Structure formats: C-alpha cells, structure tokens
Amino acid sequence: MSDEAVKKFQTYLFFLRHFDLLVRQTRDDDTVETLVSGLLEEQHPLLANIQPKALTPARLAILRRMMFNAWNSETVARINSLFAVDVRVITNQWKPVQVYYALYFLLAGVHELYAPGQRRGHEATLRFATNTISYLFPHPWRCYYDFDSGDCHRFAWQSTPQVASGWNLANHPDANVFVVHFYRTTGTEKRYERWLENGKKKKHRLGHERSGKAIRIKDINGGTIGFWDVLWRMRKWVNYKEAQALLEGQQFLPHVEEFDSCLNSILTASAAVVEHVLYTLIGDEQMTEMYDSYLAVTSGKVDCSALQVRRDVLCGLPF
Secondary structure, eight states: OOHHHHHHHHHHHHHHHHHHHHHHTTSOOSSHHHHHHHHHHHHGGGGTTOOOOOOOHHHHHHHHHHHHHHHHHHHHHHHGGGSOHHHHHHHGGGHHHHHHHHHHHHHHHHHHHHSTTOOOOHHHHHHHHHHTSGGGSOTTTTOEEETTTOBEESSSSSBOOOOOSSGGGGGOSOHHHHHHHHHHHHHHHHHHHHIIIIITTOBBOTTSTTBTSBOOGGGSOOOEEOHHHHHHHHHHIIIIIOHHHHHHHOOSHHHHHHHHHHHHHHHHHHHHHHHHHHHHHHOHHHHHHHHHHHHHHHTTTSOOHHHHHHHHHHHHSOO
C-alpha cells in the first residue's frame, strides 16, 4: 500500500472532517432533525429579500427534472452506506461523484431560476454558487477564497493564517484554517488545469506586456474557490485522475467509515440550505409537491429518510 496514496486519501478525508465539524459547531446536532431545523432557522433571515419566481409550466418542468436528478443522485450515494465497511474500501470511489451531482443539480436549479434559458456548464454554475449567491448560505458555505488576490471572504480573517507546512494542518484547533488552505490548494490545481486547457503551448497576444512570449502557469487566474469547487475537485480526483489513490489509500477501516459518513452528513446539511433557497424561490406548494412526488416513486424501495426530514422541516414548520 503506497504511503503517497494514503496521504492523498487522508488529505480529502481531513477536509471532509473539518468541514463537517464547521457545519456542526455551535449547532444542535443531536439528531438530523435538530441540525436541519437549526440550519434553516439560521438561514431564514438571509433569504428575506428573495422575490418568488413566477414559473411557466415549461420552466417548472425543467426545475422538476433537475431536482429529481439531484435526489436520485443522493439516493444512489447513500446506498454505499449499506455495504460492509470492507466493501466500502472499493465502493467509496463513487460516493463523491454521486454527492457532487446531488448538490450540483440543486445549484443548477437555482441557477436556472435566476438566469432562465442560458447555456451553462459545471464551471458556470459553480462560479454562480460561489460568486453570486454565497451570501444566501450560512457559515461555512458562505465563505470563499479569492486565489488571485489572496483574500478570504466571510472568514474571520482577510488573509490566510500562517501555518507550518505539512500535516500539522490536520491537527489545527480551528477547522476554518484547514478549510481555507484546502481552498487555496484547490485554486492552485484549478489554475494548472486552466493552463493545460487554454494556455500551454500558447503565447501572449499582441499588446500584452509579455506579447509573443509563452503563457506561464502563474499568468493564469485561479479565480474564487468555495465548498462547491472542492466537491468538483474531489469528483475529478476519484473519477478521472487517481482512483488508485483512493483504492490504495484506505488502509484504516475507521477512516473508510468516516469518509462515507462525513459525505452523508455534509450532503444532508448542504442539500438543506440549497433546497431552502429553492423553497423560497418557488413557494411551499410547488416544493412540497416535488418532494412528495419523488418520495412516492421511491417509497418502499430505498431509504430516503434524510430527504423526508428536509421536507418535513422545510415544508412543515413555519419560521
């Protein structure tokens, strides 16, 4: 078993551990119901200025497809937890992929409501989630990092705190520090990928201060990085880049379980705060109907208890 694979796996595991810790800090997490209720009550004032959207049947059908895609991806992601832990050493590879799509399609639904009919892809929707609507979410989803300026937005500090290099970060007492530095390294990867796609073997255009010279990695912008970008990074890591690092890196079975359980926990909480935005945009009647329709289709077939909790809290309790 490769030491390098173990380190790579643990890097992602530690991010999930710290982000989940931030979700639960200062909130009642005795049950899923109390955590979701607390998150939505905390978020409610942030949504006060949202104006509900008047939807045509065609636009409502588009949104419905996106939400059913999201909930089906969530359902598939949670099936992983039914397997024995030694099986999850293998099946954990696909968990981040399904978690990503479960949340991406919810965000795409919000994006569609804000900018109907526009062509968009993953990068555009993730950029929208971080740059345009992050203020609608509570901590820690509202926080993001500007790779190019080095500014930390809505963290407790404007610049990333100085830390010792290496694995000391894993034991830092403030989980925000690990999260923001993971955003920073995500920006480094994002910049490199953009250079490979758009800058490698190309030269600066006429009029640029380095006109005619090769475009360097440091000439490429990394952009803003938030939680959703990390999900995209993790999805690509296990799907395209280094599946073997995940398969070879899970040497400690409690870490295998923690990887799965943290993704479940973060998925529930993240879906709750995005669905709260959707609920505010389309109203109780439409949101309840979509929840109930999906739950009716899956009833008796799969466990959708986390989705049921979100429906019951969001549509059943007045704020």
